[in-house]
Amino acid sequence: MAFDFLIPVSDKVLAHCELLPPQALGKNIHKHTSRHGLPVLANVSFAILGVNESRNAFEKKPEALDISQIRLQLYQLMMGNWNASIVDLGDLNEGETVEDTYFVVKEIVAGLLEEDIIPIVIGATQDITYPTYRAFDGIRNMVNLVSVDSRFDFGADEELISSNSYMSKIITDKPNNLFNFSNLGYQSYFNSQEEIDLMEKLFFDAYRLGEITSDISLAEPVLRNANILSLDARAIMASDLGTTSPNFSPNGFNGREICAIARYAGISDNLSVFGIYECENNIQSFQLVAQIIWYFMEGFNYRIKETPSARNNDFTKFNVPTETEQLVFYKSHLTERWWVEVPSILASDTKSNSPALLPCTEQDYLDACDQNIPERWFKAYKKGFN
Numbered sequence: 001m002a003f004d005f006l007i008p009v010s011d012k013v014l015a016h017c018e019l020l021p022p023q024a025l026g027k028n029i030h031k032h033t034s035r036h037g038l039p040v041l042a043n044v045s046f047a048i049l050g051v052n053e054s055r056n057a058f059e060k061k062p063e064a065l066d067i068s069q070i071r072l073q074l075y076q077l078m079m080g081n082w083n084a085s086i087v088d089l090g091d092l093n094e095g096e097t098v099e100d101t102y103f104v105v106k107e108i109v110a111g112l113l114e115e116d117i118i119p120i121v122i123g124a125t126q127d128i129t130y131p132t133y134r135a136f137d138g139i140r141n142m143v144n145l146v147s148v149d150s151r152f153d154f155g156a157d158e159e160l161i162s163s164n165s166y167m168s169k170i171i172t173d174k175p176n177n178l179f180n181f182s183n184l185g186y187q188s189y190f191n192s193q194e195e196i197d198l199m200e201k202l203f204f205d206a207y208r209l210g211e212i213t214s215d216i217s218l219a220e221p222v223l224r225n226a227n228i229l230s231l232d233a234r235a236i237m238a239s240d241l242g243t244t245s246p247n248f249s250p251n252g253f254n255g256r257e258i259c260a261i262a263r264y265a266g267i268s269d270n271l272s273v274f275g276i277y278e279c280e281n282n283i284q285s286f287q288l289v290a291q292i293i294w295y296f297m298e299g300f301n302y303r304i305k306e307t308p309s310a311r312n313n314d315f316t317k318f319n320v321p322t323e324t325e326q327l328v329f330y331k332s333h334l335t336e337r338w339w340v341e342v343p344s345i346l347a348s349d350t351k352s353n354s355p356a357l358l359p360c361t362e363q364d365y366l367d368a369c370d371q372n373i374p375e376r377w378f379k380a381y382k383k384g385f386n
Contacts, residue, residue, distance in 0.1 A: 002103075002104045002107035002108045002111065003038060003089070003108060003111070005092055005093075005095075005104050006032060006038070006049075006089050006090045006091065006092055006108075007090050007091045007092070007093055008031075008032045008033050008034045008037075008090045009031045009032055009033060009068075009071065009088055009090050010068045011034075012068060013068050013071045013072060013075070014031065014033060016072055016075065016076075017031075017075055020075060020076055023078050023079055024075060024076055024077065024078060024079070025074060025075050025076070025077050025078070025079055025086070025294075026071075026074075026075025026076060028079050028086065029048070029075065029086045029087065029088050030044075030085070030086070030087045030088070031087070031088045031090075032087075032088060032089050032090040038089065039087040039088075039089075041087065041112075041115055041117060043085055044085045044086070044087050044115070044117050045084035045085050045086065045117065045118065045300065046084060046085075046086045046087070046117065046118050046119075046120055046297060046300075047086075047087050047088075047089050047112050047117050047118070047119050047120065048071075048074075048086070048087070048088040048089060048120045048122070048293075049089050049090075049091075049092065049105075049108065049109075049119050049120065049121050049122070050065075050067035050070075050090065050091035050092065050122045050123075051091070051092050051101070051105055051121060051122070051123040051124065051128050052064050052065055052067065052091055052092070052093050052094065052124050053092070053093075053094050053095075053098060053101040053105075053123070053124060053125065053128060054094075054124040054125045055094065055098050056098050056125060056127045057124070057125045057127075058125075058164035058165075059247045061124060061125070063281060064124065065122075065123075065124040065279055065281065066281050066286075067091055067122055069281070069283075069286045070122055070279065070286050070289050070290055071088070072286070073283075073286045073287050073289070073290035074289075074290035074293055074294070077290060077291070077294050080294075080297070080298050080301060081301070082297065082298075082301045083301065084297060084300060084301055086297070089108070092104060092105065092108070101131075102128075102130065102131040102134075103131070105121075105128060105131040105132065105135075106131040106132075106134045106135045106137075107135075109121070109131070109132050109135035109273060110135040110136075110137075110138075110139065113135060113136070113139055113272055113273075114139065118271070118272055118273065118274060118300070119132070119273050119274070119275075120274050120275075120276075120293055120296070121273065121274070121275040121276070121277075122275075122276055122277075122279070122289070122293075123275060123276070123277040124277070124278075124279075125277055125278060126149075126153065126166060126230060126232050126275075126277040126278055127165075127166040128275065128277060129145075129147070129166055129170075129228070129230040129275055129277070130166045130169055130170060132228060132230075132273045132275055133145060133170055133177075133178070133228060134173075135273070136177060136227065136228075137175060137177065140177070140227065141177060142177060142178075142179035143177045143178055143179060143227045143228065144179055144180045144181075144182070144225050144226050144227050144228070144270070145170070145178060145180070145181050145182070145226065145227070145228045145230065146181075146182045146183075146184060146222060146223055146226040146228070146229050146230070146265075147167075147181070147182070147183050147184070147229075147230045147231075147232065148183075148184045148185055148229070148230070148231045148232060148235050148253070148258070148261060149183060149184075149185065149186065149230070149231075149232040149234070149235050150185060150186060150187040150190050150209070150232070150234055150235045150249060150251075150252060151164065151186065151187075151190045151191055151232075151234075152167060152183055152186060152191055152195045152196075152198075152199060152206070153165060153166055153167045153168075153232075154167050154168050154171075154195050154198060155167075155168050167181070171202070179383075180204065180205070180225075180380075180383065181202070181204045181205075182204065182205040182206070182207075182222050182226070183199070183204070183205070183206045183207065184207050184212055184219055184222060184235075184261065185207065185208075185209045185212055185235045185252070185253055186206055186207070186208060186209065187208070187209050187249070187251060187252075188208065190249075203379040203380075203382050203383040204379075205222065205376060205379060207219075207222070209235075209251065209252065209253070212253075212257075212261075213253065213257060216257055216260045216261070217361075218361065219260075219261050219264050220264045220267070220337075220359075221337075221338070221359035221360050221361055221376075222359075223261070223264045223265050223267075223268045223271065224267075224268050224270065224337070224359035225268070225270055225358070225359055226265070226268055226270060226271050227270055227271065227272050227273065228271070228272070228273045228275070229265045229271060229273070229274050229275065230275045230277065231258075231261075231262070231274075231275065231276045231277065231292070232277055232278050233248075233276065233277065233278045233279045233280065233285070233289070234247060234248055234249070234252070234278050235252050235253055235258070236248075236252045236253050236254075236255070236258050236288070237249070237250060237251065237252040237253065237254055238250055238252070240252075240253075240254050240255045240258075240284075240288065241280055241282070241284060241285045241288060242280070242282045242283065242284025242285055243280045243282060243284075243285060245280060247278075248280070255288055255291070258288070258292055259291055259292055259295040260295070262274075262292045262293070262295040262296040262299065263295040263296065263298055263299035264299060265296055265299060266295065266296040266297060266298060266299020266300040266301075266302070266303070267299040267300070267302055267303055268299075268303075269303045269304070269305050269306075274293075274296050276289060276292060276293070304334060304335055306332055306334065306335065306337070307357075308330035308332065308339050308357055309330075310330075314332060314333050314334055315330045315331060315332055315333065316330070316331045316333070317329070317330055318330070318331070318365065320365070320368045320369055322368060322371050322373055323371060324373070325373060327340060327341070327368050327373070327377070328340065328341040329341075329360070329364075329365045329368070330357070331362075331365075336362075337359070338359070338360045338361055338362055338364065338365055339357040339358060339359055339360060340357070340358050340360045340364060340365075340368075340374070340377055341356060341357060341358075342356060342357075342358050342377060342380045342381055343356075343381070358376065358377065358380050360374060360376060360377070364376065364377070
């Protein structure tokens with residue numbers, strides 16, 4: 001069993017938990033301990049999993065990520081008014097080879113997905129996104145992946161998988177279950193024109209840092225259909241992570257913005273895997289990572305399962321005729337969220353499990369009323385025929 005490879009939560013962290021008030025997360029998380037073994041997974045909402053594999057790091061790591069310090073910061077945060085049950089599975093250390101680590105991550109995540117448990121993966125490097133994606137093999141035919149990253153991480157053609165090239169592996173590896181890839185927060189000067197062109201060619205979605213920071217709510221519809229969120233801490237401003245490492249940039253999301261994105265990810269009722277990678281070993285970084293995880297859990301507790309239709313009184317249907325297309329929008333009275341129908345997805349045989357309703361914004365509806373068809377609709381429409 002893959003779960004046999006997990007290392008229990010350290011005694012230092014457990015001792016710290018004894019001093020916490022009863023309302024703290026640490027008092028309410030069921031932990032994998034050397035004394036009691038793995039916690040029971042029945043009726044669990046989240047499973048925290050540390051992965052200390054960094055051999056495929058693009059920038060070599062001088063020291064292992066201190067995941068116990070992230071736990072210390074997370075455990076002392078207070079529980080919200082939540083019904084979610086949380087377990088901490090402990091850590092997975094490096095296998096004999098990187099491929100061994102990937103295999104165990106894939107098996108553990110797949111096991112959790114089959115139990116309808118959301119893994120919260122804290123990884124040293126972002127290439128761990130690859131085995132979390134492969135965990136959907138045999139569970140879901142088409143997977144939507146969102147990356148919060150300053151780079152697209154396609155890497156060079158001849159480059160083996162690394163934390164800067166894992167997306168190439170996801171795109172080319174069989175079976176190809178990736179339906180859509182979206183990037184939030186890319187910074188143009190970190191990405192070659194060839195990579196930007198590839199995003200366009202594959203009809204993937206990319207949102208520049210300035211575009212999202214000018215209106216953080218633009219991230220919500222992108223995350224609403226996501227199955228996996230892969231968050232690279234290098235997308236966060238170096239100053240907000242308390243680091244002077246040359247691998248981090250002065251530009252990026254600030255602490256409030258990245259927590260808002262995490263909360264939107266939690267609200268998304270399709271999101272099944274939440275991964276945060278490339279964290280730094282300093283107290284400010286540990287605190288921010290803990291708060292990002294807290295906001296993800298907070299969002300989860302506000303999830304509302306909605307399926308728009310003209311027959312449902314909780315939605316208003318809007319028909320918008322344009323010169324080339326008849327667009328159909330839906331607005332929820334409950335959450336005020338918007339969707340638009342994409343006919344090609346409805347008709348597609350190869351993508352039969354894909355949604356016919358594309359999450360969008362009110363601005364997309366207003367643009368359509370002005371005869372400007374939303375770009376996200378065009379991309380989904382073209383992808384449906386491929």
